[in-house]
Amino acid sequence: ExxxxxxxxxxxxxxxxxxxxxxxxxxxxNAMYWYKQSAKKPLELMFVYNFKxxxxxxxxxxxxxxxxxxxxxxxLHLHTLQPEDSALYLCASSQEAGPTYEQYxxxxxxxxxx
Amino acid sequence: GxxxxxxxxxxxxxxxxxxxxxxxxxxxxxxxxIWYKQESGKxxxxxxxxxxxxxxxxxxxxxxxxxxxxxxxxxxxxxxxPGDSAVYFCAENKGPAMYSGGGADGLTFGKGxxxxxxx
Numbered sequence: 001e002x003x004x005x006x007x008x009x010x011x012x013x014x015x016x017x018x019x020x021x022x023x024x025x026x027x028x029x030n031a032m033y034w035y036k037q038s039a040k041k042p043l044e045l046m047f048v049y050n051f052k053x054x055x056x057x058x059x060x061x062x063x064x065x066x067x068x069x070x071x072x073x074x075x076l077h078l079h080t081l082q083p084e085d086s087a088l089y090l091c092a093s094s095q096e097a098g099p100t101y102e103q104y105x106x107x108x109x110x111x112x113x114x
Numbered sequence: 115g116x117x118x119x120x121x122x123x124x125x126x127x128x129x130x131x132x133x134x135x136x137x138x139x140x141x142x143x144x145x146x147x148i149w150y151k152q153e154s155g156k157x158x159x160x161x162x163x164x165x166x167x168x169x170x171x172x173x174x175x176x177x178x179x180x181x182x183x184x185x186x187x188x189x190x191x192x193x194x195x196p197g198d199s200a201v202y203f204c205a206e207n208k209g210p211a212m213y214s215g216g217g218a219d220g221l222t223f224g225k226g227x228x229x230x231x232x233x
Contacts, residue, residue: 002157042203043158043223090157099207099221100146105157 003027004106006091012112013081021076021109023091029104031097032074034066037088037108049074050097081113126230133191135227137204140185144206149178149189152226153200161189161202194231201226 004025013019025032034046048056049068063085065077074091088108094101127133139147145166150158164171164178164187171178177190187204203226 002159004157040225042225043205045221092157100163102160102163105159107155107157 002104002106004091004093004104006089006106006109008109009107010110010112012114013078014114015081015083017081018077018079020078021089021091021111023074023076023106025072025074025091025093025104025106027093027104029093029095030071031094031101032068032071033092033094033097033103034064034074034076035090035092035105037090039087043090047076048097055097078111081111083113086111086113123225124228124230126232127194128232129194129196131194133189133194133198133229135189135191135202135229137187137189137224138185139187139204139206139222141206141222142185146207147178147180147187148205148221149176149187150203150205150223151198151200152203158203191229194229196231196233199229199231201228203227 004023007022011019031050033048036044036046045058046060046064047054047066052068052071063080067075067077076089088110090108091106092103094103125133125135148163149161151161152158162171162173162176162178164180166182169180175192179188189202191198203224205221205223207221
């Protein structure tokens, strides 16, 4: 395994629900990321945290709210989502934030919005 | 449109043959490239990277070739095995590589090629 775990692995939620995705890394890394992977589309970066500070918000709608309480844990809070938000949400970590630091990905949470 | 793309969405090869997966990029300023492998039900996994000061880099059964003249990147897998079945996609950094700090949004990802291994 990669050392990055995500829960839940699958989630079905209605548009009025509030849910949270959890990511934990056991690699001692300082940077963590949220990505969205939709069918037939490239991987899209959503948020980046470096040393617990958010460094990137890639024009993500406010219905997605990240939280990084410490460098090992990352959450993605979801509320009033739309059906087009259905996708695989991937968490990753790296030693530090930056394109040349190898990123280790979790298995993802498959989200379906009904 | 996206700046990184792949020529074929699906590639089918015989077990034991060599596989070549291609990627085109449009950002001449990109100086760092990565290939990822994503197996079904798993997250992407780093395979190999290459910097623009190199034309070729070899790993274990994999070789990445970079042709900066035509902005083309390829991944060659030798003696393809059933375990190589996955989606492969490339990524490039948007600008000169940052060796500290910077942002992960420096990476642009391609859509992926699904490699299918025929027995």
